[in-house]
Amino acid sequence: MDDDRSKWCFHTLGTYINHDDWHKTPEGKDYFASILRHGKRRVFGCLESPLTLVPSHLEQPKIMKYKLCLVGKTGVGKSSTVAKLCGQRVPTTHVETPGIITSVTYWPAKLKHSGKHVMFRLQFWDAGHAVQRKFDHIHPACREKAQAVLYFFSFIDRSSFEDLRTQFSKSLSNEDTPLLVVIGTKYDQYNRSEITSRELLDFQKQWQVPILKLKNVLKPTETNALLAGDSCAEIDDVAPVMNTLVEYLWIHDQVLSGNIELSSSPKLNTSREEETHSASDRDSDEDEATYV
Amino acid sequence: MAVHLVCLTNEGGVPLFTRTKGDVKSLAFAEQGMLYGVQMFAQNHGVKLESTTTEEAKVIWQVFHDSVTLVLVTSNDGSCDIHYKTLINHIFHAMVMFIGLETLVSIRTVEKLRREIKVCYPVIDTLLQDTDLYGALSSSVDVLVSAENTTLQEPLEAFVTSAESTFGCLHADGKLVVATSNWWALSGQEMMLVAKFIQSLPIGTSSDVPIYLPHASPKDPHRLLSIHLQPGVVVSVLCYANPTLAEAEEQLIEPAWRLHHEALRAIQRAPSSNIPRTIPLDAGILGYVLLNTDQHKCLSSVRLPLIAGGAAELKPLPPYARREILTAFYRTVVGGLFPPSLSPERQDSSGEAYKCLPHSAEETYMCGDDFKTYALNSGGFQFFVLFSSAVPQYAMRSVTKNLLGTLSKEKIFVDRRTKSS
Ligand SMILES: Nc1nc2c(ncn2[C@@H]2O[C@H](COP(=O)(O)OP(=O)(O)O)[C@@H](O)[C@H]2O)c(=O)[nH]1
Numbered sequence: 001m002d003d004d005r006s007k008w009c010f011h012t013l014g015t016y017i018n019h020d021d022w023h024k025t026p027e028g029k030d031y032f033a034s035i036l037r038h039g040k041r042r043v044f045g046c047l048e049s050p051l052t053l054v055p056s057h058l059e060q061p062k063i064m065k066y067k068l069c070l071v072g073k074t075g076v077g078k079s080s081t082v083a084k085l086c087g088q089r090v091p092t093t094h095v096e097t098p099g100i101i102t103s104v105t106y107w108p109a110k111l112k113h114s115g116k117h118v119m120f121r122l123q124f125w126d127a128g129h130a131v132q133r134k135f136d137h138i139h140p141a142c143r144e145k146a147q148a149v150l151y152f153f154s155f156i157d158r159s160s161f162e163d164l165r166t167q168f169s170k171s172l173s174n175e176d177t178p179l180l181v182v183i184g185t186k187y188d189q190y191n192r193s194e195i196t197s198r199e200l201l202d203f204q205k206q207w208q209v210p211i212l213k214l215k216n217v218l219k220p221t222e223t224n225a226l227l228a229g230d231s232c233a234e235i236d237d238v239a240p241v242m243n244t245l246v247e248y249l250w251i252h253d254q255v256l257s258g259n260i261e262l263s264s265s266p267k268l269n270t271s272r273e274e275e276t277h278s279a280s281d282r283d284s285d286e287d288e289a290t291y292v
Numbered sequence: 293m294a295v296h297l298v299c300l301t302n303e304g305g306v307p308l309f310t311r312t313k314g315d316v317k318s319l320a321f322a323e324q325g326m327l328y329g330v331q332m333f334a335q336n337h338g339v340k341l342e343s344t345t346t347e348e349a350k351v352i353w354q355v356f357h358d359s360v361t362l363v364l365v366t367s368n369d370g371s372c373d374i375h376y377k378t379l380i381n382h383i384f385h386a387m388v389m390f391i392g393l394e395t396l397v398s399i400r401t402v403e404k405l406r407r408e409i410k411v412c413y414p415v416i417d418t419l420l421q422d423t424d425l426y427g428a429l430s431s432s433v434d435v436l437v438s439a440e441n442t443t444l445q446e447p448l449e450a451f452v453t454s455a456e457s458t459f460g461c462l463h464a465d466g467k468l469v470v471a472t473s474n475w476w477a478l479s480g481q482e483m484m485l486v487a488k489f490i491q492s493l494p495i496g497t498s499s500d501v502p503i504y505l506p507h508a509s510p511k512d513p514h515r516l517l518s519i520h521l522q523p524g525v526v527v528s529v530l531c532y533a534n535p536t537l538a539e540a541e542e543q544l545i546e547p548a549w550r551l552h553h554e555a556l557r558a559i560q561r562a563p564s565s566n567i568p569r570t571i572p573l574d575a576g577i578l579g580y581v582l583l584n585t586d587q588h589k590c591l592s593s594v595r596l597p598l599i600a601g602g603a604a605e606l607k608p609l610p611p612y613a614r615r616e617i618l619t620a621f622y623r624t625v626v627g628g629l630f631p632p633s634l635s636p637e638r639q640d641s642s643g644e645a646y647k648c649l650p651h652s653a654e655e656t657y658m659c660g661d662d663f664k665t666y667a668l669n670s671g672g673f674q675f676f677v678l679f680s681s682a683v684p685q686y687a688m689r690s691v692t693k694n695l696l697g698t699l700s701k702e703k704i705f706v707d708r709r710t711k712s713s
Pocket residue numbers: 072073074075076077078079080081090091092093094095096097185186187188189214215216217
């Protein structure tokens with residue numbers, strides 16, 4: 001593991017990209033309208049793009065394309081996370097992914113320093129575990145030219161977290177330097193968590209990677225409320241995670257192209273932790289209780 | 293109507309998986325063992341147990357390649373066994389499609405197989421569900437009729453060629469719109485299973501999935517690349533090592549499809565009748581299934597719009613009721629009067645009632661309290677039409693014949709298969 005890789009990770013979130021409910025401002029709303037249809041996320045085919053839908057009187061955003069490769073044990077919630085971040089209904093039962101499935105989602109944002117608008121295009125590369133074992137070409141295809149690797153563990157599956165440790169301690173290839181992000185799923189079940197906050201902090205310190213905590217599955221009533229009608233509740237729900245993800249991707253790009261200096265000493269920003277949660281759980285989960 | 297499916301190893305009866313349809317618990321371990329035991333007992337005595345009927349249910353057994361036993365428990369609708377066997381046959385071949393024949397024929401470790409077999413669930417579950425599509429019932433592929441059937445041929449060929457393949461097709465909402473001649477030459481079951489799989493993919497995605505064609509290539513996997521061009525409109529190509537999914541998406545899609553946005557949008561907006569708007573429809577028709585038995589193409593709809601002032605409007609039947617009636621009618625007529633349209637590989641169609649008829653039946657009809665149905669078997673087509681009960685009996689024959697005459701001339705029914713030498 002090269003040491004330089006992740007030092008920039010802990011830039012204070014919100015330094016480069018507007019978080020604070022930018023999507024609710026009149027300006028943000030205009031841009032977000034291009035990825036929505038009747039208040040729900042619009043699905044784009046391979047031949048389509050939201051750019052044609054951005055009103056012509058607005059500054060046309062630049063498209064920033066990223067490939068993100070998903071890694072983690074079967075059943076940790078990779079496919080569910082993709083569905084969640086793409087604004088689709090999360091399946092309640094596990095469906096084994098039969099090969100590689102890639103999903104695209106667009107996310108508009110405003111860069112703080114230049115005031116310019118960008119349209120992030122994230123393509124998630126998700127592959128089933130059984131099929132990866134059986135066929136050699138699957139994993140390399142997902143990893144090839146990926147700008148980010150998302151490592152998954154589930155809060156209610158200790159072994160998925162142990163797997164992560166093994167993965168990280170194996171030397172990572174130096175040819176490309178993707179952004180590394182750890183995603184902990186099933187955080188809605190944190191009272192059954194098999195991983196302590198201490199362990200997470202230690203992991204974060206050791207490997208200098210951001211850890212996002214996700215709740216993909218809500219109670220049926222909550223899910224219905226999120227996806228119902230023309231409210232943009234679904235956008236509100238994923239905005240903190242999406243903004244975090246795109247900011248990390250953007251910073252990573254800038255560091256690689258030399259536009260941002262690496263800060264000499266990595267700074268752990270404590271407020272960052274909180275920003276990675278869904279807005280709804282701010283109050284409940286910051287206690288340092290030792291689970292297990 | 294609840295359905296239970298149990299899959300076990302034929303040697304030893306180790307359960308591999310179970311699926312159910314409807315709000316029911318899956319069968320208890322002991323019940324699964326019992327179902328297996330009865331069949332094994334018969335096998336050991338040189339008897340092949342195929343099916344049994346209880347007061348309410350029908351149980352069908354089938355052993356594939358002496359390796360995998362499938363048991364289907366479903367309610368008995370009084371139709372010929374052929375339809376249950378068709379379903380069980382589709383289920384086995386869906387398993388072959390995802391994990392290959394060899395893995396199923398020589399089972400090494402049950403644990404590993406159980407893990408691998410999970411990828412088949414979405415397609416198997418769709419096969420068990422009720423659907424508006426009739427392809428599975430008729431072992432054929434559901435097709436979409438549109439003026440674009442011909443205009444989209446050229447971009448498809450260009451795309452498939454650029455991907456170094458000769459097997460490719462375009463689906464819209466689970467129905468085949470255009471395909472290469474090699475694709476059309478696949479069996480009806482293969483085209484249908486791939487269509488079901490493509491329909492099960494999350495909308496807007498691109499995918500690269502290893503597929504074994506159950507009859508054309510049951511032991512050698514190919515990569516099936518499926519790319520959503522627009523939501524619900526998916527182009528697929530079958531290839532070996534090249535191109536990668538990223539290459540196909542980034543380099544091959546644009547050149548082939550760029551100029552065809554409008555045509556693609558038109559098939560997205562295809563009418564729910566699945567009949568071109570230019571063809572006049574009798575106001576009494578509520579739904580239909582049209583089958584080309586030789587080419588294994590199935591054109592159907594149970595969502596014909598009610599025409600204001602038309603006969604059907606007086607007693608409207610909702611789509612689910614239309615589907616149930618047409619399905620029941622199909623299951624009664626096919627096997628009973630008309631020959632089933634099976635893939636040539638099937639060898640289990642013995643003893644069907646239609647074979648005992650002194651002549652081959654060409655037409656039949658049925659009248660219920662709130663519907664009428666008419667069926668024709670003529671010139672390589674089987675045509676099943678659901679009418680409103682307001683339509684007089686004497687009119688059904690000529691309306692059905694006329695519509696068949698028109699529809700059978702649609703471009704989608706031009707035989708594009710490569711002739712095998
Ligand atoms: N409670 C809860 N369940 C989740 C969450 N994420 C995923 N799941 C469930 O975990 C199971 C496996 O998820 P899936 O996304 O298919 O896992 P994958 O194999 O990594 O793609 C499914 O039944 C999901 O409903 C979550 O955040 N909370």
